[in-house]
Amino acid sequence: MRSYSVKRGELSDTSFPCLVVGIAEDESFGPAIKALEKASKGALKRLIKRGDISTKAGTTTLLTDLAGTKIERLLVIGLGAKSVDQIVLSFQSAAAQLKKLPSKTATLLMEGIDCADRDASWVASKWVECLEDAAYQYVEMKGTSKPKAVSLSKVQILTNSENATAVRAGVKLGVSLSKGKNATRDLSNAPSNLCTPTYLAEQAKKLAKTYPKLSTTVLDEKQMARLGMGAFLSVSKGSDEPGKMIVMQYKGAAASQKPHVIVGKGITFDTGGISLKPGASMWEMIYDMCGAASVFGTMLTLCEMAPRMNVVGVMAAAENMPSGGASKPGDIVKTMSGQTVEILNTDAEGRLVLCDALTYVERFNPASVVDIATLTGACIIALGSHASAVFSNDDALAQSLIEAGERTRDRAWQLPIWDDYQKQINSAFADMQNIGGREAGSITAACFLARFAKKYRWAHMDIAGTSFKWAGLNKGATARPVALLTDYLLSQKS
Ligand code: BES
Ligand code: MN
Ligand code: ZN
Numbered sequence: 001m002r003s004y005s006v007k008r009g010e011l012s013d014t015s016f017p018c019l020v021v022g023i024a025e026d027e028s029f030g031p032a033i034k035a036l037e038k039a040s041k042g043a044l045k046r047l048i049k050r051g052d053i054s055t056k057a058g059t060t061t062l063l064t065d066l067a068g069t070k071i072e073r074l075l076v077i078g079l080g081a082k083s084v085d086q087i088v089l090s091f092q093s094a095a096a097q098l099k100k101l102p103s104k105t106a107t108l109l110m111e112g113i114d115c116a117d118r119d120a121s122w123v124a125s126k127w128v129e130c131l132e133d134a135a136y137q138y139v140e141m142k143g144t145s146k147p148k149a150v151s152l153s154k155v156q157i158l159t160n161s162e163n164a165t166a167v168r169a170g171v172k173l174g175v176s177l178s179k180g181k182n183a184t185r186d187l188s189n190a191p192s193n194l195c196t197p198t199y200l201a202e203q204a205k206k207l208a209k210t211y212p213k214l215s216t217t218v219l220d221e222k223q224m225a226r227l228g229m230g231a232f233l234s235v236s237k238g239s240d241e242p243g244k245m246i247v248m249q250y251k252g253a254a255a256s257q258k259p260h261v262i263v264g265k266g267i268t269f270d271t272g273g274i275s276l277k278p279g280a281s282m283w284e285m286i287y288d289m290c291g292a293a294s295v296f297g298t299m300l301t302l303c304e305m306a307p308r309m310n311v312v313g314v315m316a317a318a319e320n321m322p323s324g325g326a327s328k329p330g331d332i333v334k335t336m337s338g339q340t341v342e343i344l345n346t347d348a349e350g351r352l353v354l355c356d357a358l359t360y361v362e363r364f365n366p367a368s369v370v371d372i373a374t375l376t377g378a379c380i381i382a383l384g385s386h387a388s389a390v391f392s393n394d395d396a397l398a399q400s401l402i403e404a405g406e407r408t409r410d411r412a413w414q415l416p417i418w419d420d421y422q423k424q425i426n427s428a429f430a431d432m433q434n435i436g437g438r439e440a441g442s443i444t445a446a447c448f449l450a451r452f453a454k455k456y457r458w459a460h461m462d463i464a465g466t467s468f469k470w471a472g473l474n475k476g477a478t479a480r481p482v483a484l485l486t487d488y489l490l491s492q493k494s
Pocket of ligand 2 (some may be wrong): 346347349350487
């Protein structure tokens, strides 16, 4: 992470190793850029006119040793019409350029970088988030070819007095969020020979040592057996790696305040089990714990922000393997809720670990429960990689999540869980079966979970398409939906 500072004031001194300024397509300049123009004898207007500087969103122009100033590098970013998406796009482009420059420090001039629908705090927070997103690399596993870290280590934001407080708050959020997102990315990208359920439990215990308001308890298989979690255990029993139910409690308010609960699917590797997946892209299933990793990162961000509220984060962690001890198609298991499940496909394991976690969290008397899971390939077919899917037994809750996604640009879209779909998972022999046929695969998976979430306001997010990218050298975890979850939880603070 880079260090961030906020400075109030005008651009009186023009000595910078790297200054970033934004110019919108209306080419309107504020007092600071006007001062720059005066010193440089109108360089910016001249270059815009000549076509050497573009004001289109997503474009950047690097000017070096600007005449009349002591600015070594001036990075001009086009802002277009300054819509929310254009501001985000311009920050992403700026971040991609900045990480390539040799400068150790950079200053962003906030003047003129505003957005009709957002406040200065949001803009500052997005700036930090985009810089940290761009600078992130997973280098843990590199041996002899460790890439150089990005040079940029100090970032200053120059703002006017009016916005300084909001900008400081935005930087605080952006830094806290980025720490959480980086933790999520690190856990998600870690291969399954490192990132086992036991490893996740250790990381959660470590986190509780760092933050006094957080406590972690871990249920082992014995304890889960005593609780009757037959569905969860039917998955973990196929693996040599013991399953863990990892419970992280953030206590920021009186114990009488109902907690909000987030539950993540933490399959550290999903082979499909006896219903084995094809080999070609099976490696992608190292990412089948992205839901759990997003819970971890969100809890970390909350600890950094320290809001006065209570939040419980649960990671349902297991490995789905084929072995002599693994579940077989046709097996019937009893869940903690007492309901029985016919396992017709051992590759529909996410719902099996989640259903017992959903019953378990009843004990917290939750204000809301949101589970997050790379649950179905069908979700990628439905929404692609742009939106996470939201399902809920409470439309207001679904709406809150969707709005949090809009605000943060970590978007989600609601799909129905009408009763009409429920009959697809009725079973001849048990109370339900764990697959519902080819039609509406994401919805029937959500309908399955809904049968275990009747006692509270609940939503399920399918992040199969949004939480990781699988394309070649650009592959990697996105840390979605940590931004959405953080925004949602902070908006629930009473
Ligand atoms: N983890 C997978 C879903 C998945 C697939 C996530 C691709 C991300 C990318 C899940 O456990 C699974 O295997 N689901 C099956 C369900 C089916 C057997 C009903 C699927 O989607 O094919
Ligand atoms: Mn599976
Ligand atoms: Zn899975």
